[in-house]
Amino acid sequence: MPETNRVYRLAHRPEGTPTHDAFELAEEPVPDPGPGEALVRTLYLSVDPYMRDRMRAGESYAEPWAVGDALRGAVVGEVVASNGAGVDAGDVVTGELEWADYATAPGTELTRVDPDVAPLSTRLGVLGMPGLTAYFGTREVAQPSAGETFVVTGAAGAVGSVAGQLAKLQGARVVGFAGSDEKVAFVEDELGFDACINYETTDDYGAALDEAAPDGVDAYFDNVGGEITDAVFTRLNVDASVAVCGQISMYNDEEVPVGPRKLGHLIQTRATVEGFLVSDFEPRFEQAAKRLGRWVGAGDVAYRETVTEGLENAPDAFLGLFEGANIGKQLVQVAEREGGQ
Amino acid sequence: MPETNRVYRLAHRPEGTPTHDAFELAEEPVPDPGPGEALVRTLYLSVDPYMRDRMRAGESYAEPWAVGDALRGAVVGEVVASNGAGVDAGDVVTGELEWADYATAPGTELTRVDPDVAPLSTRLGVLGMPGLTAYFGTREVAQPSAGETFVVTGAAGAVGSVAGQLAKLQGARVVGFAGSDEKVAFVEDELGFDACINYETTDDYGAALDEAAPDGVDAYFDNVGGEITDAVFTRLNVDASVAVCGQISMYNDEEVPVGPRKLGHLIQTRATVEGFLVSDFEPRFEQAAKRLGRWVGAGDVAYRETVTEGLENAPDAFLGLFEGANIGKQLVQVAEREGGQ
Numbered sequence: 001m002p003e004t005n006r007v008y009r010l011a012h013r014p015e016g017t018p019t020h021d022a023f024e025l026a027e028e029p030v031p032d033p034g035p036g037e038a039l040v041r042t043l044y045l046s047v048d049p050y051m052r053d054r055m056r057a058g059e060s061y062a063e064p065w066a067v068g069d070a071l072r073g074a075v076v077g078e079v080v081a082s083n084g085a086g087v088d089a090g091d092v093v094t095g096e097l098e099w100a101d102y103a104t105a106p107g108t109e110l111t112r113v114d115p116d117v118a119p120l121s122t123r124l125g126v127l128g129m130p131g132l133t134a135y136f137g138t139r140e141v142a143q144p145s146a147g148e149t150f151v152v153t154g155a156a157g158a159v160g161s162v163a164g165q166l167a168k169l170q171g172a173r174v175v176g177f178a179g180s181d182e183k184v185a186f187v188e189d190e191l192g193f194d195a196c197i198n199y200e201t202t203d204d205y206g207a208a209l210d211e212a213a214p215d216g217v218d219a220y221f222d223n224v225g226g227e228i229t230d231a232v233f234t235r236l237n238v239d240a241s242v243a244v245c246g247q248i249s250m251y252n253d254e255e256v257p258v259g260p261r262k263l264g265h266l267i268q269t270r271a272t273v274e275g276f277l278v279s280d281f282e283p284r285f286e287q288a289a290k291r292l293g294r295w296v297g298a299g300d301v302a303y304r305e306t307v308t309e310g311l312e313n314a315p316d317a318f319l320g321l322f323e324g325a326n327i328g329k330q331l332v333q334v335a336e337r338e339g340g341q
Numbered sequence: 342m343p344e345t346n347r348v349y350r351l352a353h354r355p356e357g358t359p360t361h362d363a364f365e366l367a368e369e370p371v372p373d374p375g376p377g378e379a380l381v382r383t384l385y386l387s388v389d390p391y392m393r394d395r396m397r398a399g400e401s402y403a404e405p406w407a408v409g410d411a412l413r414g415a416v417v418g419e420v421v422a423s424n425g426a427g428v429d430a431g432d433v434v435t436g437e438l439e440w441a442d443y444a445t446a447p448g449t450e451l452t453r454v455d456p457d458v459a460p461l462s463t464r465l466g467v468l469g470m471p472g473l474t475a476y477f478g479t480r481e482v483a484q485p486s487a488g489e490t491f492v493v494t495g496a497a498g499a500v501g502s503v504a505g506q507l508a509k510l511q512g513a514r515v516v517g518f519a520g521s522d523e524k525v526a527f528v529e530d531e532l533g534f535d536a537c538i539n540y541e542t543t544d545d546y547g548a549a550l551d552e553a554a555p556d557g558v559d560a561y562f563d564n565v566g567g568e569i570t571d572a573v574f575t576r577l578n579v580d581a582s583v584a585v586c587g588q589i590s591m592y593n594d595e596e597v598p599v600g601p602r603k604l605g606h607l608i609q610t611r612a613t614v615e616g617f618l619v620s621d622f623e624p625r626f627e628q629a630a631k632r633l634g635r636w637v638g639a640g641d642v643a644y645r646e647t648v649t650e651g652l653e654n655a656p657d658a659f660l661g662l663f664e665g666a667n668i669g670k671q672l673v674q675v676a677e678r679e680g681g682q
Contacts, residue, residue, distance in 0.1 A: 222604070230600030247605045259571030262600040263563070264588045266616025273614040275607025 001080065005030040006311055008071045008099035014055055017252040017322060022055065023071070023315040033104045038085035040077035040093060040110070041102055042311070042334040046124040047073060047318040048158075052251040070098040071314075074129055076113065076120045077103075078337055087112060092337070094123050099314050101334060118293060120337065125158055125329030126303035127292055133245060133278040134162035135288045137221055139170070141243035141276045144219035146171025151213060151232055154223035155196055156183035158329035159245060162292075163221045164193050165301045172219065175212045177205075177228050179324040186327055190302050205231035216240075224249045233262045240271040252322060304328030342421065346371040347652055349412045349440035355396055358593040358663060363396065364412070364656040374445045379426035381418035381434060381451070382443055383652070383675040387465040388414060388659040389499075393592040411439040412655075415470055417454065417461045418444075419678055428453060433678070435464050440655050442675060459634060461678065466499055466670030467644035468633055474586060474619040475503035476629045478562055480511075482584035482617045485560035487512025492554060492573055495564035496537055497524035499670035500586060503633075504562045505534050506642045513560065516553045518546075518569050520665040527668055531643050546572035557581075565590045574603045581612040593663060645669030 004027050011024040033039045051073060054065045065071065075097040079087045085107025087093060093110040097103040113123055125131065137159070144150035150167035154160035155176025164174045164187070176187045176196040187196040195212035202208045205228050209217070216237040222229055225247030236242070250256055266273065281288070295301040306326040308317040311334045321330055345368050352365040374380045392414060395406045406412065416438040420428045426448025428434060434451040438444040454464055466472060478500070485491035491508035495501035496517025505515045505528070517528045517537040528537040536553035543549045546569050550558070557578040563570055566588030577583070591597055607614065622629070636642040647667040649658040652675045662671055 225602070225604055227600075229604070233600050244604045244607045246608070250602070250605065256602050256605075258599050259568075259574050259603040260601040260614070261566070261591070261597050263566055263570070263585045263614070263616070264591065264597075266585045266614065267587070267618065268616070270616050270618055270621060272616075273601070273604070273607065275604070275609070275611050275613075277608065277611055280611060 001030065002101075003030060004028070005100055005102045008311070008314060010055060010065045010067050010069050010071060012067055013057060016254055018052070018055065018319060020315050020319070025312060030102045031104045033081055033083040033085065035083055036085055036108070037083050037104045037106050038079050038087050038093070038110060039081040039102060039104050040075070040095070040097060041080050042075050042077045042097065042100060043092075043337055044076045044121050044124055045073060045099060045311070045314060045332040045334055046075070046128070047314060047321060047330055047332060048129075049246055049248045049251060049321050051318065052322075070100065072096055072098055074124050075103070076123050082107070085110070090338070092120060094128070099311065101311060115337070118296070121305055121307065121329075121331055121333075122296070122303070124331055125305055126162055126296055126301065127289055129278060130158035130329055131162050131292045132281070132285055132288050134159045134166060135292060136278055136281040136284075137243045137245050137276055138163045138166045140281065141274050142167075142219040142221045142241050144170055144172035147173075148218035149173045149175065149213045149215055150219045150221070151175045151177070151209070151217050152221040152223070153177045153225075153228050154246070154248065155187045155191075155193065156327050157223060160221065160223050161187070161191055161303065161328055162301060165191055167219070167221075168192060169295070169300060173213070173215075175209070177224070183324075183327055186304065190304070199228055206234065209235055219243075221245060222247070226250060230262060233265045236265055236269045236271045238269050238271075240269055242271065242273040244273060244275040248322065306330050308332045310334070342371065343442075344371060345369070346441055346443045349652070349655060351396060351406045351408050351410050351412060353408055354398060357595055359393070359396065359660060361656050361660075366653060371443045372445045374422055374424040374426065376424055377426055377449070378424050378445045378447050379420050379428050379434070379451060380422040380443060380445050381416070381436070381438060382421050383416050383418045383438065383441060384433075384678055385417040385462050385465055386414060386440060386652070386655060386673040386675055387416070387469070388655060388662060388671055388673060389470075390587055390589045390592060390662050392659065393663075411441065413437055413439050415465050416444070417464050423448070426451070431679070433461060435469070440652065442652060456678070459637065462646055462648070462670075462672055462674075463637070463644070465672055466646055467503055467637055467642065468630055470619060471499035471670055472503050472633045473622070473626055473629050475500045475507060476633060477619055477622040477625075478584045478586050478617055479504045479507045481622065482615050483508075483560040483562045483582050485511055485513035488514075489559035490514045490516065490554045490556055491560045491562070492516045492518070492550070492558050493562040493564070494518045494566075494569050495587070495589065496528045496532075496534065497668050498564060501562065501564050502528070502532055502644065502669055503642060506532055508560070508562075509533060510636070510641060514554070514556075516550070518565070524665075524668055527645065531645070540569055547575065550576050560584075562586060563588070567591060571603065574606050577606055577610045577612045579610050579612075581610055583612065583614040585614060585616040589663065646672055648672045648674050650674050
């Protein structure tokens with residue numbers, strides 16, 4: 001085991017779109033696990049849009065990082081040493097850990113993973129938080145029914161790609177928005193959406209929706225916000241449901257001076273707009289993950305991952321999220337598992 | 342009975358804020374009631390913000406009026422003649438009737454009113470559609486609980502004034518927004534709201550809210566929309582509910598290019614925004630009206646009316662709604678009841 005550990009720390013709070021100088025790769029000694037802790041070697045690291053919010057000083061559902069703090073996120077790793085943590089060296093675990101080669105964590109915050117059930121990377125994607133977010137947001141909040149029209153933004157992303165497929169499983173007509181022809185092809189051909197609109201090459205989202213969703217919109221899963229959401233709002237049907245999951249188009253805006261306009265459309269439609277956090281559904285994670293695993297195994301839910309190699313490239317992977325660089329779940333592979341994979 | 346009837350007809354579809362020339366006062370013969378119909382003499386006529394929408398060609402929950410159509414609205418009137426309509430001459434009734442001195446309607450669309458229970462005008466206000474809208478929007482959609490903070494816009498208006506008082510009855514801290522010092526005094530002193538913000542003299546709605554609602558906003562009843570709603574959105578608490586009842590600040594806008602921004606606040610709060618129409622609660626109108634009548638009788642719900650005299654002044658009364666001219670329910674008194682009142 002090397003003596004040096006690399007850890008990404010927040011160098012300063014970015015204003016607007018972050019750049020590389022917000023991330024400082026510190027070289028530090030590999031930490032020793034304290035009592036009840038384990039030392040974990042990072043295999044895969046997840047980068048997610050919500051992390052932008054933690055770089056801000058303001059209030060959010062996730063506590064803001066302090067300048068100098070290690071960045072943190074969902075990790076799949078291998079236990080190197082355990083100091084009474086209830087896991088054994090060689091175990092594969094997931095948890096929220098530092099962006100680092102090695103990190104310590106209390107055993108109570110680590111979850112053991114069976115490495116033979118599914119590729120380890122899926123624990124951060126289709127079988128991890130993004131898949132669960134899609135599951136609860138679609139089935140519990142947006143709630144499309146058979147024959148209804150379900151629209152999802154970020155359709156080629158980690159959450160949207162799963163959300164649309166789950167809506168298909170419920171019998172809905174599914175329309176996505178994605179940002180390139182390659183993504184549109186993936187969404188339509190591999191994920192089986194009924195239609196996907198390339199928002200980068202479409203001027204008139206409303207007209208595109210009228211064609212792709214001629215019967216209006218019954219359920220809307222929003223990861224993006226902004227002008228696409230404006231267009232969807234004017235096409236909501238009576239009793240439509242809007243699940244607000246993310247607003248990535250605005251995460252880098254320092255100020256959004258104008259707020260919720262066009263709410264008149266909610267009156268005539270008696271539609272509901274509801275924000276949600278996957279963490280509120282935690283008691284049901286196990287059941288949901290089992291179902292997702294079954295659907296993935298049966299080929300009912302397809303997934304794709306974009307894997308960036310090397311911890312040093314984690315900021316690239318993160319910043320790419322805001323440029324739509326990824327198809328499916330964006331991961332960083334930090335190391336190979338000793339046993340392979 | 343005179344032979345000439347006066348009827349207001351839509352002269353043209355207004356663009357932006359309507360002016361008087363959109364209303365044409367036609368002189369016509371008093372109509373004869375057809376089989377099953379009654380002839381009703383108008384006593385009080387209601388003017389309501391939603392009528393602006395019926396002047397537009399576009400889709401809405403209320404069918405648009407055609408140019409040349411008689412304008413229609415809630416009326417309290419006296420039956421002059423019945424052609425097998427199931428009501429008798431002298432009966433007092435309510436229904437949706439023309440803006441006219443006399444109008445016919447099928448008996449099935451008229452509801453008999455006991456003139457001795459409450460002043461007739463209240464059937465168009467606190468005991469009519471506005472009161473019912475406040476009742477269901479507050480109790481079924483916004484749902485403030487004891488100790489929570491309830492905010493309502495249009496607080497001195499027909500709906501908002503009742504909504505805030507119902508929230509008080511539920512034990513909430515109630516904060517209103519209104520557009521003049523006189524309205525603020527009415528809301529705080531006569532209606533008993535905990536605070537009321539004069540939005541015409543306040544530059545920073547957010548700061549005013551921080552003072553009036555220091556614990557944030559748990560339930561929001563929105564009649565107005567726009568910048569006040571922007572400020573409320575950023576102060577929603579976890580699990581907050583927003584009832585969208587009206588958006589009067591935007592009814593005269595031909596186009597609202599920007600839509601629902603700041604939805605990110607719904608994610609961290611898991612808040613719900615829901616549009617509603619009082620008509621969806623029709624099976625429960627009788628129970629609700631009884632309760633409202635009891636509270637009004639007991640002095641738990643106060644109300645005020647702004648009464649404009651004369652059918653010829655109905656457009657003035659309607660247009661005044663968009664300038665905030667009214668305190669409480671805006672009515673037009675068209676005639677006195679033969680029996681008095």
